[in-house]
Amino acid sequence: MSYTTTTVDSDDGMHSSIHNESPAADSISNGCRSRGKGSVLKKGPWTSTEDGILIDYVKKHGEGNWNAVQKHTSLARCGKSCRLRWANHLRPNLKKGAFSQEEEQLIVEMHAKMGNKWAQMAEHLPGRTDNEIKNYWNTRIKRRQRAGLPLYPPEIHVEDFQWSEEYTKSNIIRVDRRRHQDFLQLGNSKANVLFDDLNFAASLLPAASDLSDLVTCNMLGTGPSSSRYESYMPPILPSPKQIWESGSRFPMCSSNIKHEFQSPEHFQNTASQKNPRSCSISPCDVDHPPYGNQHSSDMMMIPDSHTVTYGMLPTSKPSFGAVKLELPSFQYSETSAFDQWKTTPSPPHSDLLDSVDAYIQSPPSSQVEESDCFSSCDTGLLDMLLHEAKIKTSAKHSLLMSSPQKSFSSTTCTTNVTQNVPRGGTLIKSGEYEDSQKNLTCSEITIPMQLSAGGISSAFAGNVVKTEEFDQVWEPKRVDTTRPDVLLASSWLDQGCYGIVRDTSSMSDALALLLGGDDTGNSYVTVGSSSGQTPRGVGSCGWTNMPPVWSL
DNA sequence: AACTACTTCAACCGCACGTAC
C-alpha cells in the first residue's frame, strides 16, 4: 500500500493522503472508478468527520450505491472505500475487541472447511467482519508457523470434504442456505451420528463400509504407522457436491468420542458435570499421573500428538529455540518438539487455544525420547493392523444389523462413541437418502473412551462414564498423546461439546479414513505417503492462501 | 531513552461476478 500522495493533517490528528487522480489514471488506478468530476479522492485513514458524513449518508439513503456517496456528499472517497469503511467500522452491531475462544475455534473450524472464504466465515460470526477474520487468521498462521505447529488439528482434514470449495461454490449453498446454517450452527446438543448416514456413505463410497473405521478414524488418522504429517494429507474423497446433493449430512461421531475425553475430574465426578471446556489428555505426562493407574494396555495412543500446556505458561514470552522457531510448519524437530510435549503439565480443565498459544510461546523443555514413549505405549504396528482387520469384519457386520445398539469394547481401550442411530434405518440407496436426523427416532450408543499413554502416564481413573451393552469387540487404537497436534485435536474435539459443528464431522472423518484406507488396514488417512504420490499436504502449501484442508 | 524487531489492523488493490444498457 502506498499512499504516495499529498499528506494532510486530518481533523483527528491522523495523517491521511489525497490521491490525485490524473484524468488518464482516474478510473481504476486506485481501485475506484472516478465519478468523473475531476475529483480528488482521498485515501488513507478515515477521519471522524468523514465517518460522520458517511454515517449520515447511510442513515438517509441506506447501504449500497456507494459510488453515490461521493456524488451526494462532500466525501472525497470512492465507493469502494466507503463500503469498506462502513462494513468494517461504521455499521451497527459490529463487535469490537478480541475474538472469543468460541469465535476463534469456529474460525479455525470454518477455515478447515472453507479455506480462505472470509466473507462466508463472517456470516457465521455476527458482528465480525471478513477483514477481522482474515487478519486473525493471518496472525494465527504466523504464530503457528513460527512455532512450527501445524495449522490444524490433525483430525480436521477428514471432516472437511463436506465443505469443499466445490460445495461452497455449488448451488447447494445458494439454494439451501438453511442447511448451510444448520451445519455451522452453534449449539450444545449431542451429536447425532446416524447409522443410516454411515450406510449411505458406505453405499455411496464403496470403500466406506466399516464402522470400525468410523470409530477408529480419529486414532488411525494419526496412527503410529503414519508419518507425522500424514494426517494433513487428504483422503481420496468423492465430490463433496455429490455427497451433499445426495442429501447426506454425515453427522459426526468424533465429537462424541471427544465428548468422553473428559478430564479426570470429569470422570471422578459425575457424567453430568460436563465442563465443555474440559479436556486434558496428557498420557505421556509422567509428572501428572492423577488420572488413575491405567495399565498401558488400557491406553490409547495418539501418535504424533502435541501436548497442550493448558495455560500454565506465560503467553507473552516466546521461548522457543531459534532453530525450532525457524522450522516451518510440519518440519519442526520431531524429537525436540515431541519431547517437549511430554512433560507439559496438563491441568484437566483448560482452554484449547490458550493452551496452544501457551505452548507456542513457551514450550516445555524436558526431554523424553519419543521412541521410548512409543515402545512403552504401543505393542506394535503389526498388532494394530491385525486388530484393524478384525475390526473391519466385525464392524461391517454390525453396521448391517438392524439393532441400533452397537457398542464396542476393548481390552486395551474402551472408547465411548455416542451415536444416535435411527431405528429401522432410512437408507434407501445412494442418492435417495433421507434426512434421518429429522425423521427418525434415534437411540444412543455410548462408548466410553479411555485415554492414557502407555505405561508412562496418566490414564483416566473411573474410565467408564457410561456403561452400555457391548456386543461388539472393538479393538483399541493407539493414540500418541505425546504429539502436540493430536492432543490439540483431542482438545479440539472436546470443543465439540459446546461447539458448532460437532454433529457433522465424525462421519466425514470416518469416510475420509475409510476412503484413505484399504482392506488391510493400511493407509487409512493419507494418499500422499503410501500411494507414491507426491504429498500435497498443508506443508506443501504456502502459509498464506492456504486451501481448505479437504482440498490438499 | 533510544533503537530495533515484531505484531496488529485499517485500508488499498486487483480481480471476479452480476446486472443494466
Add this chain to the structure above:
DNA sequence: CGTACGTGCGGTTGAAGTAGT
C-alpha cells in the same frame, strides 16, 4: 453479445502500537 458499472472478495501493504534490548 459486448461494454460499463456496481459490488464484493481475497490478498497485500504499511502505519501505528508494543515489546524487547
